[in-house]
């Protein structure tokens with residue numbers, strides 16, 4: 001059986017500044033005709049070149065085990081991103097990068113990227129026969145949705161919102177660095193979209209998101225039971241990734257229920273998880289909580 005994901009060699013086709021904090025990089029190349037186009041919050045890896053050897057030592061095919069076995073100097077770093085758009089017919093993939101200081105290898109690569117640069121992605125393989133691998137959005141017919149994320153989740157949320165049916169109902173909260181980072185996002189009439197700009201506030205990353213979700217929940221959510229236990233996650237050492245699995249993922253439809261999807265800086269998502277599960281009593285089978293990054297800590 002073919003692996004669901006594989007490395008793709010590509011080149012940088014376009015670099016487009018969308019706003020002060022978002023840059024869209026369009027990757028292109030013949031191999032991208034096979035790139036899976038499931039959309040939504042499809043996660044992928046952006047592999048970063050080594051200074052001396054570029055991508056020469058990066059394994060092909062079933063890459064993970066081979067990459068781990070390489071000596072340190074031959075191991076390309078990589079970071080997790082969202083495929084914002086996939087156009088297999090044009091052999092193109094768009095990734096919207098957050099421009100941030102405190103630079104890791106992806107931020108440094110973004111600052112220097114030029115059209116024509118060699119590039120590499122690891123993403124879904126449409127020829128593998130597997131679909132939906134690396135996609136968490138799974139509302140299973142829920143009657144309303146709550147979607148909350150910070151700037152790193154804006155690409156995923158944008159794709160998700162664009163996919164909602166015309167009769168969808170719910171609310172979207174997006175925290176971004178500045179008011180100038182509010183991007184165009186068209187939602188169905190029953191879904192309200194709220195952009196929360198930090199605009200230099202010293203409240204801290206995620207504070208506005210937490211406050212907005214708390215306020216919305218207090219106003220609209222009455223049906224959940226309070227006082228459910230939640231296991232704590234040490235976001236400085238472990239990955240916060242609490243999403244419906246197995247039966248809860250593929251099982252019963254959420255007809256008449258709320259489905260929630262929350263992603264962003266891990267400490268803020270941890271606070272929201274504790275609030276929604278332990279204080280409000282939301283059924284964890286109806287919520288995906290995902291720490292996309294951790295303040296002060298590199299992805300790997």
Ligand SMILES: Cc1cc2nc3c(=O)[nH]c(=O)nc-3n(C[C@H](O)[C@H](O)[C@H](O)COP(=O)(O)OP(=O)(O)OC[C@H]3O[C@@H](n4cnc5c(N)ncnc54)[C@H](O)[C@@H]3O)c2cc1C
Pocket residue numbers: 043079080081082083095096097098099100101102103104105106107108151152153155156291292293294295296297298299300
């Ligand atoms: C499933 C998933 C999907 C994601 N999708 C996207 C996406 O589409 N676009 C996107 O931009 N990011 C996305 N991210 C987040 C991205 O992987 C991280 O921001 C990543 O850490 C950036 O790598 P780096 O090399 O720049 O920094 P790292 O080497 O990982 O970290 C170095 C330092 O930078 C800080 N840092 C990392 N990210 C940020 C940030 N956004 N703002 C401020 N400081 C930061 C870290 O806290 C650390 O101190 C996603 C993450 C996941 C798990």
